[in-house]
Structure formats: structure tokens, C-alpha cells
Amino acid sequence: MVATCLVGTPCVDAADPPRMKRADAFLGIHFDFHAGEDCNRVGERTTPEMVELVINKVKPDYIQIDCKGHRGYSSYPTKVGNPAPGFVGDPLRVWRDVTRKRGVALFMHYSGVWDYKAVADHPDWAAINADGKPNDRATSVFGPYADTLMIPQLRELAGEYGVDGAWVDGDCWGTTVDYGEAAVSKFCEQTGAETAPRKAGEPYWNQWTDFHREGFRSYLRHYVDQLKTSHPDFQVISNWAFSDHMPEPVSADVAGLSGDFSPDDSVNSARFAGRCLEDQGVPWDLMSWSFSRKTRKQKPAVQLMQEAALVLALGGGYQAYFKQDRDGALRDPAEMAVMAEVARFCRKRQAYCHRSVAVPQIALLYSTAGHYRESPRLFHWAGSNGVRVLREALAEILQNQYGVQILSEHHLKGNTSKWPVIVVPGWEYLEPDFRDELASYAKSDGNLVLIGPEPAELFEAELGAKVNSSILPVDKVDNAFATVLKKVLGEPIVEVAGARDVDVSPRILEGNLSIHLVNTSGLHANAPDGGITEVKPVGPLTVSIDLDQAPKSIMVQPEGKSLDVTWAGGRATVTLPRLELYSILVVIP
Structure with missing residues (x-):
């Protein structure tokens, strides 16, 4: 038996089976418990047999486990970050040793921008709210947090423990506007503004929010690139980056895209989220919560299968989230029988679905420019009128059994002719050059369907001129919308x-x-x-x-x-x- 030890990495056995890269993975399982001040015996019941149970039952390509949740406490005895109050042994060593010997990739659930402990201990690391007080959850993407805590801790995980990567939670969706001196000064220098705006409608508001979006992109690229430099094989995924929360081109060297869709009303959530990921050009997966947030009860296997089916049918990978107890042990090992049944369901279909691509039929526009103009948050779909109408349209299109992709400007520019129908749902703003491209598409035998008064106003000139174009407005998503779809599609695929x-x-x-x-x-x-x-x-x-x-x-x-x-x-x-x-x-x- 030959062992190899590289400087800065844990000792590994040369006979260990190879572990699948995340880009090739199809099926995973996720555990977390967001360790806190109450966790004083972490690891007491974490045994090799417990980890073996998960692998033997589920047969996953990868496992994700708790590492540092939103509260900021680490559930392993870190020497770099903020460890939970007490440990019995080193539970992460147990997980890594068993997964390494079994050839299963191990990823860390690591909370990024959100770190309650870090901002409590270091208020100067926090984003500053509009009232001048430090945010009690979010770090500033312009501050020292990434270089001082996050990157060193991810390097500890990569080097001392040899984990395969991190699934970074609380990242894009946790980012907030920051009225700290560093952010405001940089913004004013870039834009010429005298001060930062405080609310939507004030001068420079759109530039202010876009400034923070670019701040997050820079932060993400920075920590990903830093890890690539020191540990080239370490794989980073930032939860919900470049997804329905962040509908834009992928601009960081992430190993894949991922997100945990809604614990309740999960079928509709998966329908939406999956279609926002499938055309991004990067391997992707989506995660079910295995329990309802509303009732806190475990979902039956058939419910998870239905959720998984929506993801697999779009070519994605699938994982499900199960809870760990406050000491890090599985909450209920019997729940692995549920996931085993779901896993078998998925594996039977893997050869016929994984990495499939859509046949163009209907393109449903998720406008990056329109969404970012009206969204009340930096990175989330909630509160956006355009997304509200989009999701209503999606439900109606699927109920009428048409194939549909959710696409943004970066997918459609220069490619509109691939789709016989493009639907513009409720957006009140489109970039002028893209609006003109859609108008030209309609003059060239393309069918452009507008939902609501906002898009109709954008194309007022074309609609008023009654030129030979195929622009069809409807007031809302109703029977008239379904009738228009039937008219423009004729005989669908x-x-x-x-x-x-x-x-x-x-x-x-x-x-x-x-x-x-x-x-x-x-x-x-x-x-x-x-x-x-x-x-x-x-x-x-x-x-x-x-x-x-x-x-x-x-x-x-x-x-x-x-x-x-x-x-x-x-x-x-x-x-x-x-x-x-x-x-x-x-x-x-």
C-alpha cells in the first residue's frame, strides 16, 4: 500500500478510488445544521458507520455537509475561523476519511456574505445600512472579510482536510447595498455623484444598485480565483449565482451552478429555477428540501420524486437537503431510506436525461436590464413585476403543453431567429438596441407576444404603425394569451x-x-x-x-x-x- 503526501495537502492513499468532478456529477445529498452557540458536543455521534450508511443507501456522486452556516460558527475544529463552542473529536475528518476511501466527493456548506458571528465581532466588516448602523447579517463585499476570514478558511478546508470544494450559501442573495465609507467613496468617484442615494427614484439609484452588483461579481471572482491559484482542484459553487436570482452571463470560474428551490410549492419553483439555469453553458443542479418549511415534516419519497423529475427533464443534476442534529449527526438515519428510493428513481433515468438540451420553441424573456431596474433587491426575483408576469406565463405555457425556455438578453442577442415565438412578459424597460432587435425579429417572420401594458408601450410605434410585423399584444395571462400561443405556433413539435x-x-x-x-x-x-x-x-x-x-x-x-x-x-x-x-x-x- 503506497501513500502519497504533498506539501500543504492531507496524506492520501494512492489506492483510493477517483472522485467524480462536480461538472460530471448527477446525484448528490446535502446536510447542514448552521452551528451556533448551543453546539458544544459537535462530533459526539459522527461515526464512520453513519457516513457509510449514507453512501450505501444513496450511492451519491457527492455529499455536501455543514461547515459554516449563516450564524458564522464552524462545525469542525477550525484553526482559522470561529469554531463551535465544543467538539468531541473531529467530525470533518470522519466524513473526509470515509468519503475518500469510497470515492465520493465531499463539498462544504459554507456561508459566504452572510456571517452573523463575523459582523458581530468585527462591525467594520459589515455592510452599513442606510441608517448608518452595521448590518447584523451581511458582510461588505468591499471590505476585508473575504481576504481575512473566508479565503484562509477555504484554504484550510482544501489543504488540511482535502475536501473537494465548497457550496457557498448566503452569497449573492445575501448581498445588500452598503453605505460604508469605502463603498460610498468608490461609488462617488466612479459616477460623479456627490452622495449615495437612499431609495429607488432618487438620482443615481440604478447606478448605485448596479455598483453593488458589480461589487459582488468582483468579490466572487476574487475568492474563486484565489482558491484556484493555491488549490487548483478545489471546486467552488456559489448558491444561486447566475440563476433566477441573478439572470446574467456567467462571469466567474465556478465549477457549476446550483440552488435550493422553494421547500413548499416546489414543483412550480423547480419549473422556474431549472429553466433559468439550463442554458447558462455551465453544469448545474438543483436541490429539494426534503422537508416542508411550513410543517417541518419529512416529505414522502413520491413527493421528492416529482420535484426531481422537473429538474431531470431539463437536463440538470439533482440533490436533496436533509438535516443534521445540533451535534452534527444525521437527524434521522431512517430518512436515508427515503432518499435511497428517490436516488433509484433518478438513476434509472440518468442515461436518458442528464445534459440534454432544449429544442427551441418558445423563448420567455427574463430581461436582465428590466429586472435589475425594478427589483427591490440586488439579487432575487421576489418583488419584480416582470418576474411575476413571467411566472404566470410559464404556468400557462406549460399547462398548454408547449416546450419553453426562459432566456435573457445574452442568450437571445444575435440568435432570435432560432425561436418561432418570443414572449415579453411585463417588462417596462428594455435596452434600446435589444428592443430594436426584437422589433426586427417580428418584421422577419418571428412572432413577438407582449403581455401587459408595459411591453406594449415599449413597442408603441410598431403597434401604431400596423406595419407588416408579427407583434401580438395581450393584456394579461388569460385565455386570450393561450389563444395567441395556439395561433402563432400552429402545429407544435x-x-x-x-x-x-x-x-x-x-x-x-x-x-x-x-x-x-x-x-x-x-x-x-x-x-x-x-x-x-x-x-x-x-x-x-x-x-x-x-x-x-x-x-x-x-x-x-x-x-x-x-x-x-x-x-x-x-x-x-x-x-x-x-x-x-x-x-x-x-x-x-
């Missing part, structure tokens, strides 16, 4: 009859067309107290697919069955007798 509550996603994987069908029936928007214990199957479904030529066969996966195909009028039609939760029709040309 896929038509499904037999049930309405089926999300339809035409995808391409390894050159082959596949139709992803997810049963979205049930009370997922407002689950009962005990969670969703059953999703009733739907069917039979008649599925008609527009193709250039008759296929050799159409297989339903993961069932592995060939369906009888009828070919007429350039469409292949099959009957799926029953849709349980998630099946994929693979077209063999």
Missing part, C-alpha cells in the same frame, strides 16, 4: 392528448430527439400536512411528434418498451398507456 397536467419538454441528447413527460398532477402547490403520498397516474396519452421522416422506432424509457408508431402527415403518433411520474420517449431515427 409535440402535441399530447389525454391529460392536461403533463409538462412536455422536447430535448436533444446525443443527437437524438426525446420527449420528456412529467406528471404534474396533485396538490403540490399547497401540499397537505403529511405531504404528498401519491401522485395518481395519468393516461392513456396520445403523443404526436413532428418529424422530417418516419422513425425506426420510439422507445419509452426507463421502461425499455417500444411503442407502436403511426406515421401520417409528417407526424409520428404513439400511445403511452400510462404515465406514472416521469417517462421519456426516445425517437430512434
Whole structure:
């Protein structure tokens, strides 16, 4: 047995199996407990057998565990940061030793911008509120926190423990405007403003918020690049960066994109969040909460499967969050049986869904410029009228069983002709050059659907001139919107009859067309107290697919069955007798 030890890294066994890179990963499991002042026996029940249980049951590509939560206390005996009050042994060593020997990647749940302990101990590290008081949660992205605490601690984790990476929580969405002297002085120097504005509508407000967004980007790039320099194999993911919270091009060397969607109304949350990630050009995953925030109760396996299906059908990876107790042990080891069932469901479909890409049909515009102008927060979708209308439109489009992508300016500029329909939902501002590009798209046989008075005002000249363009305004998301979609799409790529509550996603994987069908029936928007214990199957479904030529066969996966195909009028039609939760029709040309 040969061991190799590199300077600055933990001793590793040369016979250890290789661990999968996050970019290649499909399935994970997440644990955290946000250690605090009450945690004085961390590690007491953390054993190799406990970690082995997780791996044996779930068989994950990676595990994420608590390291430093929002409260700022570390759940391992750090020599760099702020350790929890008491430890029994070193629980992180246990997790790392077992995952290393089993070839499972280990990531840290690490709270970034949000660190209550750091700002309490160092008020000068905090973002300053408009009233001049230090924020009691958020550090300043312009301050010394990253260089003084965050980067040294991530290097400790990479070097002393050899963990594979960090999933940085409380980062973009935790960032707030900062009225500290350093931020205000820098802003005034850059813009010529005499002082920082205090609220929306005041002079320089848009520049003020954009200044902070760029401040976060610089902070993110800085700590990612610093870790790349010292530990090139350390993989960083910043929770919700470049996602529905932050709809813009990826501008940092992150290992992937990720987020934990809403613990309740999770199906609708996953539908939205996944479509904001799938076209970003970076590997991505989404995380379910395994329990309801509303009831605090564990979700049944079938409820998590339905949530997972929405993610897998968009080509993403999947993980689920389970709690640790206040000493860091699993809250309930029996919960691993639930995740094991979900994992088997996902693995059966992996070969037919992971890294698939959408077939262009409807582009639903999530305007970066429009959103950042009206959002009350730096990085979040809540409170944005454009996003509100967008999500209403998304639900209606999916209910009418069309394929749809959520795309921003950086996806669409120069590429609008790829989509037969572009929907502009409620945005009151678009950059002039992009607005003009959309107008040209409509003059060139593209169909531009406007929802609400705000987009109609942006295209007032074109609508008033009644030129030969395909700009169709509707007042709101209602039956008129559905009628317009039917008019402009004609015969869509896929038509499904037999049930309405089926999300339809035409995808391409390894050159082959596949139709992803997810049963979205049930009370997922407002689950009962005990969670969703059953999703009733739907069917039979008649599925008609527009193709250039008759296929050799159409297989339903993961069932592995060939369906009888009828070919007429350039469409292949099959009957799926029953849709349980998630099946994929693979077209063999």
C-alpha cells in the first residue's frame, strides 16, 4: 500500500478510488445544521458507520455537509475561523476519511456574505445600512472579510482536510447595498455623484444598485480565483449565482451552478429555477428540501420524486437537503431510506436525461436590464413585476403543453431567429438596441407576444404603425394569451392528448430527439400536512411528434418498451398507456 503526501495537502492513499468532478456529477445529498452557540458536543455521534450508511443507501456522486452556516460558527475544529463552542473529536475528518476511501466527493456548506458571528465581532466588516448602523447579517463585499476570514478558511478546508470544494450559501442573495465609507467613496468617484442615494427614484439609484452588483461579481471572482491559484482542484459553487436570482452571463470560474428551490410549492419553483439555469453553458443542479418549511415534516419519497423529475427533464443534476442534529449527526438515519428510493428513481433515468438540451420553441424573456431596474433587491426575483408576469406565463405555457425556455438578453442577442415565438412578459424597460432587435425579429417572420401594458408601450410605434410585423399584444395571462400561443405556433413539435397536467419538454441528447413527460398532477402547490403520498397516474396519452421522416422506432424509457408508431402527415403518433411520474420517449431515427 503506497501513500502519497504533498506539501500543504492531507496524506492520501494512492489506492483510493477517483472522485467524480462536480461538472460530471448527477446525484448528490446535502446536510447542514448552521452551528451556533448551543453546539458544544459537535462530533459526539459522527461515526464512520453513519457516513457509510449514507453512501450505501444513496450511492451519491457527492455529499455536501455543514461547515459554516449563516450564524458564522464552524462545525469542525477550525484553526482559522470561529469554531463551535465544543467538539468531541473531529467530525470533518470522519466524513473526509470515509468519503475518500469510497470515492465520493465531499463539498462544504459554507456561508459566504452572510456571517452573523463575523459582523458581530468585527462591525467594520459589515455592510452599513442606510441608517448608518452595521448590518447584523451581511458582510461588505468591499471590505476585508473575504481576504481575512473566508479565503484562509477555504484554504484550510482544501489543504488540511482535502475536501473537494465548497457550496457557498448566503452569497449573492445575501448581498445588500452598503453605505460604508469605502463603498460610498468608490461609488462617488466612479459616477460623479456627490452622495449615495437612499431609495429607488432618487438620482443615481440604478447606478448605485448596479455598483453593488458589480461589487459582488468582483468579490466572487476574487475568492474563486484565489482558491484556484493555491488549490487548483478545489471546486467552488456559489448558491444561486447566475440563476433566477441573478439572470446574467456567467462571469466567474465556478465549477457549476446550483440552488435550493422553494421547500413548499416546489414543483412550480423547480419549473422556474431549472429553466433559468439550463442554458447558462455551465453544469448545474438543483436541490429539494426534503422537508416542508411550513410543517417541518419529512416529505414522502413520491413527493421528492416529482420535484426531481422537473429538474431531470431539463437536463440538470439533482440533490436533496436533509438535516443534521445540533451535534452534527444525521437527524434521522431512517430518512436515508427515503432518499435511497428517490436516488433509484433518478438513476434509472440518468442515461436518458442528464445534459440534454432544449429544442427551441418558445423563448420567455427574463430581461436582465428590466429586472435589475425594478427589483427591490440586488439579487432575487421576489418583488419584480416582470418576474411575476413571467411566472404566470410559464404556468400557462406549460399547462398548454408547449416546450419553453426562459432566456435573457445574452442568450437571445444575435440568435432570435432560432425561436418561432418570443414572449415579453411585463417588462417596462428594455435596452434600446435589444428592443430594436426584437422589433426586427417580428418584421422577419418571428412572432413577438407582449403581455401587459408595459411591453406594449415599449413597442408603441410598431403597434401604431400596423406595419407588416408579427407583434401580438395581450393584456394579461388569460385565455386570450393561450389563444395567441395556439395561433402563432400552429402545429407544435409535440402535441399530447389525454391529460392536461403533463409538462412536455422536447430535448436533444446525443443527437437524438426525446420527449420528456412529467406528471404534474396533485396538490403540490399547497401540499397537505403529511405531504404528498401519491401522485395518481395519468393516461392513456396520445403523443404526436413532428418529424422530417418516419422513425425506426420510439422507445419509452426507463421502461425499455417500444411503442407502436403511426406515421401520417409528417407526424409520428404513439400511445403511452400510462404515465406514472416521469417517462421519456426516445425517437430512434
